[in-house]
Amino acid sequence: MTSLTSENRILIVGNGMVGHHFVEQLHQNHPAAQITVLCGESRLAYDRVHLSSYFSGASADDLALTDADTYREWGVEFVTNAMVSDILREEKKVVTEAGTSYGYDKLILATGSYPFVPPIPGNNQPHCLVYRTIDDLEAIESSARESKTGVVVGGGLLGLEAANALKEAGLETHVVEFAPQLMAVQLDSTGGQVLQDKIEDLGVTVHTQKATQVIEQGRQARYRMVFADDTFLETDMILFSAGIRPSDQLAKKANLQLGERGGIVIDDHCVTSDPDIYAIGECALWQNRIFGLVAPGYTMARAAVSHLTGGDTVFSGADMSTKLKLMGVEVGSIGDAHERTPGAQSYTYFNQPEGVYKKLVVDGAQKKVLGAVLVGDTSDYDTLLQYALNDIALPEQPESLILPSSDAAPSLGADALPATATICSCHNVAKSDIVSAIDTGCCSLGDVKGATKASTGCGGCTALLKNVVDSELEKRGVEVSKAMCEHFDYTRQELFHIVKVNGIRSFEALIESHGKGLGCEICKPAVGSILASVYNDYILKNEHLPLQDTNDIYLGNMQKDGTYSIVPRVAGGEITPDKLILLGEVAKKYNLYTKITGGQRIDLFGARVETLPEIWQTLVEGGFETGHAYAKALRTVKSCVGSTWCRYGVQDSVKTAIDLENRYKGLRAPHKIKFAVSGCTRECAEAQSKDIGVIATENGWNLYVCGNGGMKPRHGDLFATDLDTDTLVRYIDRVLMFYVRTADRLQRTSVWMDNLEGGLDYLKSVVIDDALNINQELEAQMSTVIENYQCEWKTTIENEASRKRFRQFVNSQATDANIQFVEERGQVRPATEMEKKLGSNKAIPVELV
Amino acid sequence: MTATTQLAPQWCDLCGLEDLVENSGICALVNNQQVAIFTVNIKGEQQIFAISNWDPVGKANVLYRGLLGSVGEEIVVASPLYKEHYSLTTGRCLERDDVSVIAYKVRREGDRLQIAIE
Ligand code: SRM
Ligand SMILES: Cc1cc2nc3c(=O)[nH]c(=O)nc-3n(C[C@H](O)[C@H](O)[C@H](O)COP(=O)(O)OP(=O)(O)OC[C@H]3O[C@@H](n4cnc5c(N)ncnc54)[C@H](O)[C@@H]3O)c2cc1C
Numbered sequence: 001m002t003s004l005t006s007e008n009r010i011l012i013v014g015n016g017m018v019g020h021h022f023v024e025q026l027h028q029n030h031p032a033a034q035i036t037v038l039c040g041e042s043r044l045a046y047d048r049v050h051l052s053s054y055f056s057g058a059s060a061d062d063l064a065l066t067d068a069d070t071y072r073e074w075g076v077e078f079v080t081n082a083m084v085s086d087i088l089r090e091e092k093k094v095v096t097e098a099g100t101s102y103g104y105d106k107l108i109l110a111t112g113s114y115p116f117v118p119p120i121p122g123n124n125q126p127h128c129l130v131y132r133t134i135d136d137l138e139a140i141e142s143s144a145r146e147s148k149t150g151v152v153v154g155g156g157l158l159g160l161e162a163a164n165a166l167k168e169a170g171l172e173t174h175v176v177e178f179a180p181q182l183m184a185v186q187l188d189s190t191g192g193q194v195l196q197d198k199i200e201d202l203g204v205t206v207h208t209q210k211a212t213q214v215i216e217q218g219r220q221a222r223y224r225m226v227f228a229d230d231t232f233l234e235t236d237m238i239l240f241s242a243g244i245r246p247s248d249q250l251a252k253k254a255n256l257q258l259g260e261r262g263g264i265v266i267d268d269h270c271v272t273s274d275p276d277i278y279a280i281g282e283c284a285l286w287q288n289r290i291f292g293l294v295a296p297g298y299t300m301a302r303a304a305v306s307h308l309t310g311g312d313t314v315f316s317g318a319d320m321s322t323k324l325k326l327m328g329v330e331v332g333s334i335g336d337a338h339e340r341t342p343g344a345q346s347y348t349y350f351n352q353p354e355g356v357y358k359k360l361v362v363d364g365a366q367k368k369v370l371g372a373v374l375v376g377d378t379s380d381y382d383t384l385l386q387y388a389l390n391d392i393a394l395p396e397q398p399e400s401l402i403l404p405s406s407d408a409a410p411s412l413g414a415d416a417l418p419a420t421a422t423i424c425s426c427h428n429v430a431k432s433d434i435v436s437a438i439d440t441g442c443c444s445l446g447d448v449k450g451a452t453k454a455s456t457g458c459g460g461c462t463a464l465l466k467n468v469v470d471s472e473l474e475k476r477g478v479e480v481s482k483a484m485c486e487h488f489d490y491t492r493q494e495l496f497h498i499v500k501v502n503g504i505r506s507f508e509a510l511i512e513s514h515g516k517g518l519g520c521e522i523c524k525p526a527v528g529s530i531l532a533s534v535y536n537d538y539i540l541k542n543e544h545l546p547l548q549d550t551n552d553i554y555l556g557n558m559q560k561d562g563t564y565s566i567v568p569r570v571a572g573g574e575i576t577p578d579k580l581i582l583l584g585e586v587a588k589k590y591n592l593y594t595k596i597t598g599g600q601r602i603d604l605f606g607a608r609v610e611t612l613p614e615i616w617q618t619l620v621e622g623g624f625e626t627g628h629a630y631a632k633a634l635r636t637v638k639s640c641v642g643s644t645w646c647r648y649g650v651q652d653s654v655k656t657a658i659d660l661e662n663r664y665k666g667l668r669a670p671h672k673i674k675f676a677v678s679g680c681t682r683e684c685a686e687a688q689s690k691d692i693g694v695i696a697t698e699n700g701w702n703l704y705v706c707g708n709g710g711m712k713p714r715h716g717d718l719f720a721t722d723l724d725t726d727t728l729v730r731y732i733d734r735v736l737m738f739y740v741r742t743a744d745r746l747q748r749t750s751v752w753m754d755n756l757e758g759g760l761d762y763l764k765s766v767v768i769d770d771a772l773n774i775n776q777e778l779e780a781q782m783s784t785v786i787e788n789y790q791c792e793w794k795t796t797i798e799n800e801a802s803r804k805r806f807r808q809f810v811n812s813q814a815t816d817a818n819i820q821f822v823e824e825r826g827q828v829r830p831a832t833e834m835e836k837k838l839g840s841n842k843a844i845p846v847e848l849v
Numbered sequence: 850m851t852a853t854t855q856l857a858p859q860w861c862d863l864c865g866l867e868d869l870v871e872n873s874g875i876c877a878l879v880n881n882q883q884v885a886i887f888t889v890n891i892k893g894e895q896q897i898f899a900i901s902n903w904d905p906v907g908k909a910n911v912l913y914r915g916l917l918g919s920v921g922e923e924i925v926v927a928s929p930l931y932k933e934h935y936s937l938t939t940g941r942c943l944e945r946d947d948v949s950v951i952a953y954k955v956r957r958e959g960d961r962l963q964i965a966i967e
């Protein structure tokens with residue numbers, strides 16, 4: 001074991017992710033160390049793992065892991081563009097290509113790896129590229145600008161990521177793979193096929209079992225790739241991603257021991273065959289294995305630092321399980337995915353229609369998890385990985401671990417994990433580290449993150465970390481608070497009562513008397529909604545304005561690029577030809593994307609904030625009102641055509657739908673509310689999937705309550721039958737107002753009902769039998785709300801001061817230059833970051849009218 | 850150690866004080882940079898903050914339309930797109946170490962608001 005003195009010169013060759021991690025760790029453990037870094041690239045270390053985000057807009061700066069100032073502050077000397085060409089072991093120095101030499105006492109090789117380019121004739125032409133560095137990305141970007149088609153050679157993990165980048169760049173994209181399947185290292189053949197189907201659905205063509213013989217000049221495109229089976233593919237650019245090879249040339253020249261197929265041989269301390277030279281990261285070979293992931297490289301860096309500074313951390317291999325999202329397709333692979341362990345057995349779940357495939361590999365005795373393959377749904381990954389890593393005993397029916405939402409599925413609680421369980425593999429944080437962080441005073445998720453760095457890497461462990469932290473805190477009797485947020489120790493329902501009982505009319509007054517701090521995006525809108533339900537003031541009165549989410553302030557839903565959507569109310573889905581024409585004219589004039597919504601009305605997308613008042617002025621003049629698509633309020637009342645036209649209809653469902661929509665429009669609630677009215681039992685309006693559903697009978701109306709679609713669909717419960725219209729309306733008044741008063745924030749009626757003690761019967765007793773003796777009050781409150789209804793857009797455009805809020809800039813007429821559109825299927829859509837970068841020909845700035 | 854020279858900031862006109870909206874944000878264009886300006890009422894006193902308007906996560910110019918509030922002692926705006934919090938005093942993103950926004954100095958000058966360009 002060595003002990004470092006401040007005279008020792010530590011020289012690091014290579015400043016990739018692992019080389020940088022070494023510098024950081026050494027500096028932290030031994031601030032006096034004399035560190036020099038020779039960096040082959042033109043820039044200091046950056047995040048290679050997230051390289052692809054460059055194509056979705058991240059800049060080289062965003063990717064940087066460090067900068068010159070930080071290194072200077074740490075006293076680390078560094079030279080960029082310094083490729084080392086020789087190591088002179090006797091003289092203990094290295095020489096760069098430029099001829100400069102640097103002495104060392106200890107030398108660290110962190111030279112990483114380079115992309116393997118198969119020896120195909122024609123592989124060195126200008127548009128034949130690789131994907132490893134920021135410089136490569138710049139080359140790809142400029143080649144893409146002059147290309148229509150792109151081919152990625154290699155269907156492994158990196159190849160598919162590269163394919164995604166080409167697709168984002170707007171190229172017609174192909175993947176050519178030599179093996180019979182994609183991601184052959186991580187997936188079995190069925191998994192590979194499911195992945196291939198999904199990727200092809202996204203518009204990337206996959207060619208498997210194709211061996212490229214030669215790349216020659218193309219007829220239609222720049223190049224023609226000719227395959228061994230005499231077929232060919234034409235393309236303008238080619239990206240090689242056929243595997244990586246360790247950068248071991250330096251070590252080879254210096255006669256360090258290498259593996260048979262390359263890689264610098266290291267021991268558990270990352271020491272090479274020369275005791276003064278270490279190798280870490282992707283250039284290193286440990287027990288005949290190369291580790292092509294960043295986490296094992298980091299562990300090597302820590303082992304090397306530990307050896308240098310007299311610690312006892314060693315490198316003892318690493319788990320190569322991976323979970324990732326490729327073009328939106330979830331893929332996971334754990335341990336022995338290929339069932340290579342003797343006696344291994346497997347369970348599979350294959351849902352072809354939905355493209356979900358899961359395989360669980362267990363040992364012969366069915367006692368433990370050896371591996372898994374997950375395609376299309378990786379929600380079981382964390383649990384399975386913990387089983388595999390910690391040898392946790394399998395449940396009675398191991399298949400329950402991969403079957404969808406079977407109630408039998410035992411969820412692996414945080415308590416079941418052993419103390420040694422790795423929670424965050426990026427930063428090597430075990431459950432015991434989290435427990436001791438909490439023991440030494442951390443009392444929130446944020447504290448634990450700060451103290452352990454857990455979940456600050458790839459982020460994949462966030463949910464698991466939260467479970468462990470919550471459960472540990474609860475064990476210590478830390479109350480898991482039901483408070484709305486850090487500013488109010490009350491639930492929404494409690495605040496509602498406080499507001500009502502004390503007649504409080506503003507957020508300031510409420511936080512002054514019952515809260516603390518300045519509020520936040522959770523409590524402000526919730527209080528705004530309570531104030532609106534109790535008093536139904538104009539929502540954008542100056543004092544209420546700061547309480548609203550931006551959607552409510554600008555009376556439209558913000559889209560991903562900062563523009564807004566416009567959804568006028570079309571009560572019951574009934575619309576006149578003139579109104580349809582007006583919508584069309586407005587959309588045309590302002591170049592808006594037009595779509596029929598799932599709520600029987602029309603959405604116009606892509607309006608810049610400053611055009612909203614003008615657009616709504618036109619709409620309001622044409623007889624439209626706001627549709628409250630932005631608000632936690634009544635959305636739509638869907639209807640079917642009903643007895644007026646339909647040969648089966650038994651009541652006028654359209655009229656009832658329109659009347660109900662007009663009655664409750666503008667009502668603020670804990671969450672959005674949706675209705676539907678069907679004209680007969682055929683139920684074409686899908687009323688049973690709504691918060692309030694009404695279905696016509698021979699004798700009147702059946703009322704259903706508390707249904708919804710969305711994330712967790714729930715059918716409505718039959719509440720009362722054969723009601724006349726007046727009774728129907730009275731019941732709805734009461735149900736809704738009771739919901740508004742008692743539900744929690746962002747609780748839809750379905751969840752409210754499921755949590756209501758006594759459930760449906762209780763609700764019936766309150767609404768029908770007036771068990772609480774509050775029906776009069778509920779109805780009175782509803783009529784106040786109804787009487788005070790105003791179209792927020794009409795009020796806004798009539799008020800000069802309100803209109804001013806819609807300026808993009810207070811000091812300029814300019815427009816936001818980042819908002820750019822491209823045309824697709826005859827309409828606009830937001831340009832992708834890549835399209836914006838490529839600029840000019842593709843992205844079309846929108847003309848202002 | 851080499852001595853560092855501190856350049857005096859250059860103050861540029863931003864907007865009128867009457868353009869500010871209490872407890873809300875507005876946006877101004879300075880040298881082609883979008884600046885989000887917030888007025889926060891803290892214990893009865895009106896304080897003004899300015900940060901860049903670019904949301905580095907959502908990749909859109911929208912921060913001025915976010916909700917204001919506090920997280921612990923920190924005065925923050927929540928991005929209207931994905932709700933990350935940015936400190937109005939330092940520009941730090943509370944949820945993510947890898948992104949941040951620029952925080953600018955501002956001052957009142959008569960009935961105008963000025964911003965420091967360094
Ligand atoms: C535009 C529209 C999709 C479309 O193109 O058809 C849409 C768009 C959005 N929906 Fe929806 N939903 C739309 C119909 C629906 C429907 C169908 C329906 O209403 O019959 C559902 C399922 C029915 C239901 O809600 O029970 C639906 C279930 C959701 C959910 C899940 C709610 C749940 O309880 O699980 C969300 C998320 C949420 O509200 O938290 C959501 C949220 C959203 C948001 C607000 C997401 C967002 O924050 O950007 C979208 C805003 C769009 C915009 O800018 O206007 N949308 N959404 C539909 C507008 C209907 C309308 O005219 O107002
Ligand atoms: C697109 C892409 C996506 C990836 N995704 C993931 C992922 O999701 N998860 C994961 O764990 N891993 C991923 N990886 C792999 C991960 O990036 C590597 O494991 C990690 O970067 C290895 O770090 P390293 O320092 O060993 O090598 P590198 O990061 O390659 O750094 C080596 C550095 O040494 C320099 N160098 C080489 N020779 C010399 C010399 N003679 N003199 C001076 N300098 C030299 C090189 O220029 C380079 O800068 C991905 C890689 C790529 C390319």
Ligand code: SF4
Nearest residue numbers: 557597598603710711
């Ligand atoms: S389903 Fe999702 S993507 Fe589609 S509109 Fe609704 S929220 Fe948006």
Ligand code: FES
Nearest residue numbers: 424426457458459
């Ligand atoms: S596993 Fe990547 S951040 Fe924890």
